[in-house]
Amino acid sequence: MSARVLVVDDILPNVKLLEAKLSSEYYDVLTATNGEEALEKAENESPDIILLDVMMPGMDGFEVCRRIKANPDIAHIPIVMVTALTDAEDKVRGLESGADDFLSKPINDTALMARVRSLVRLKMSLDEWRIRENTANQLGVVGEASNVMTEPVEGARVLVVEDKDFENKKVKETLAQDHDIVMSAESGAKAIELASAHDFDLMIVSLNLDEEDGLRLCSHLKSNEKTRGLPILMIGEIDDMSRIAHGLEIGAHDYILRPVDRNELIARVRTQIRRKRFQERLRSTYEISLSMALTDPLTGLYNRRYLEVHMQKLLQKNQTSKKSLGVLLIDIDHFKQVNDTHGHAVGDEVLKIFAERLTANLRSFDLVARIGGEEFIVILPDVSEQRAYMVAERLRCSISEVPVPCGVPEGTLNITTSVGGAIIDHGEHTTEEVMERADKCLYQAKEGGRNCTVFEGVGKLDPAQYKSEERQVIE
């Protein structure tokens, strides 16, 4: 992919050299010759990646990097620090300030281009999710926009594939300080097996395995839908640069050169973990907005929309399976009085506890939804009439027998509920018909004095009888 690259260096010939190299690869190049200009262009020109010199008069590269990473609007832009410094400490300082990589001058062109392509690709796949999060955010579906830099970087699960004992031990020991699980795999096949079975956050792969080609392993992981999303950090020799570049093309996220510096390893692993968690967060925003579309915000129960979609599916399934569905319409008695007398806040408390009691008294595969202000529906797959009636009575008693705690002077309110029930056989039925049938029984329950259950074709039953029957079934 083409991309917009911001080149920052105080020495003009350096800028020109990088600009020429990148431009010949058809990148769009922006330039800046000091820290302030770099910040200004990062904020206003939407670069896809920044190549940042460290040693500049005034604001140096470390400070520019820190400021970019502290700004949630631009913190996601990848930064490669480019410098004459070769000290491991400087490198780690750069990585810790949020840079994605640290390349030493004179720049190896293969390494530079492979790195730019790889980081641009990662950014673009994140961009789609960031745009969506912004939309969700503006609509108020989710809270604050995420910033990659605020993600936790510890407590991850890491798998190491390195057959040199000394190196393996060193990597594992180093990472054990930060992370919860650091496992190793003795072969590519074992690594693939472990990666498919466990939920790792990062895989570290040596490109210098004796028995096999580490790149082949990377390729397998990246070709498999299950493991495609797992970030890979390669370990290689300086002479492996063209293979490392190939690894980045295949989809590995990062690499570290031998001899492995412990602090650099820690810093690079943190960057990967942070980015993975950021990506997961963006994705979960989507799931949250979906689940919000289908639930009632007050009680957390499913809403009418969910009910309508799923009732249809359940009725079809019932027809095929030749079983019966129980449908209960449940309406709180005199709920309007609760709201009118004690206010909506108290009414809401009652609804919440009501919903909790319903849920607590149902099986996990029963469906319960709030379909109106004080009206709920329960659908019981695969039940007899007797069983459905017993469930209805259990739900009714769970409300009436224990006063509902809420913010009234007395501390609790006595609440009762009426239930209308029907059994739907495996013939052809519409949602409307089913609702009408249950609704008629609910109406009779209300007319019959409330705090009772009326079942279609059975009428109002004697609770005493239900109790003895439940005992029979349980016994």
Added chain:
Amino acid sequence: MSARVLVVDDILPNVKLLEAKLSSEYYDVLTATNGEEALEKAENESPDIILLDVMMPGMDGFEVCRRIKANPDIAHIPIVMVTALTDAEDKVRGLESGADDFLSKPINDTALMARVRSLVRLKMSLDEWRIRENTANQLGVVGEASNVMTEPVEGARVLVVEDKDFENKKVKETLAQDHDIVMSAESGAKAIELASAHDFDLMIVSLNLDEEDGLRLCSHLKSNEKTRGLPILMIGEIDDMSRIAHGLEIGAHDYILRPVDRNELIARVRTQIRRKRFQERLRSTYEISLSMALTDPLTGLYNRRYLEVHMQKLLQKNQTSKKSLGVLLIDIDHFKQVNDTHGHAVGDEVLKIFAERLTANLRSFDLVARIGGEEFIVILPDVSEQRAYMVAERLRCSISEVPVPCGVPEGTLNITTSVGGAIIDHGEHTTEEVMERADKCLYQAKEGGRNCTVFEGVGKLDPAQYKSEERQVIE
């Protein structure tokens, strides 16, 4: 990115040759030697791309392609047909059966690898959206899963950048049969300007422009956030193959070789339009699910969740702007009787029309939400008490003065509503406090005989007075 490639050819040495080439580039390779096996592996092994021989005994490549593209679960997998056939007609037949490209044997390695990389990249960016659509689909938020092959391919907007008059005219004439707008730009700068200002579906770029480098134009378009998503079809000579490959790397989607065959052009353009529309459809699924999270399915009004988020924002804004908010709580009178007497279907009809009348009588920036079964809230930014009261009365009369048409024997029902209103000054307020205040007035309106408005600090006003006041304000 690494990827899983399915190679299909009935001649084993051909399979082995392609397998070796792809494997040396670290692709995961699957193979099939006939149509049935190809279909089976396409369905069960999740390939990212299929290289498909045309001439096979039994089921030929055209038929395999058609069957894959007819199956919504796998229709999104890109297919490159590989064949000894060089007839333009066969090529078009392949493209029309849904293939993404058609390469002739002996295969040019540059062309093959560039094409595979490009198609794999496109597929992966779509995959994220497909997975999300599946989730939405399973939850019943959206209807049927989309299939790329069912997208319309006509009526698009195309921009052509070609400085050879004869060719330009030919391309435009050919595409004018299918498409609504076919414009041309005489230079890259003009093309960038047009592409930023208009919403094109496709851009066609010559790689043989006299005055400039067409690849540079592609790169600019792909580097700019606004035009990044615009598909590009390149036109080039057979000798341009390495530049074409570079163009695919930069992010162009497809190319066609000179002399341009009209039918091939039509087919390739259709493929691009179809894919772009598919992608747009997947994205809109997300927007739909978001809006569903915030609206009431029955009336289409905002729901309580939206209200709670936005009330907070409005109260803050009010504090800063030093203005006042009007808040009206509106409750349909005796709505329970409507449901009990006429059933929920009639009740729902009443709610819908009620919501429509509220919306019709408000300004576009007023907020109206359904916050309970028959309870609504209206928030009026920047109003005086007098104006808020007038709006309340207008809403109330819009309900009571015209009977509501619905499915009852009489054809209409007389419905009335009570309104409680309060003016919130620019001090500090909580949502709860505001709701409580309006709720108290609503309670008084109900106690005071219903079908009336009670305003905080004012009480029940005489509608006659309101009418004269409204006249004054209007006059």
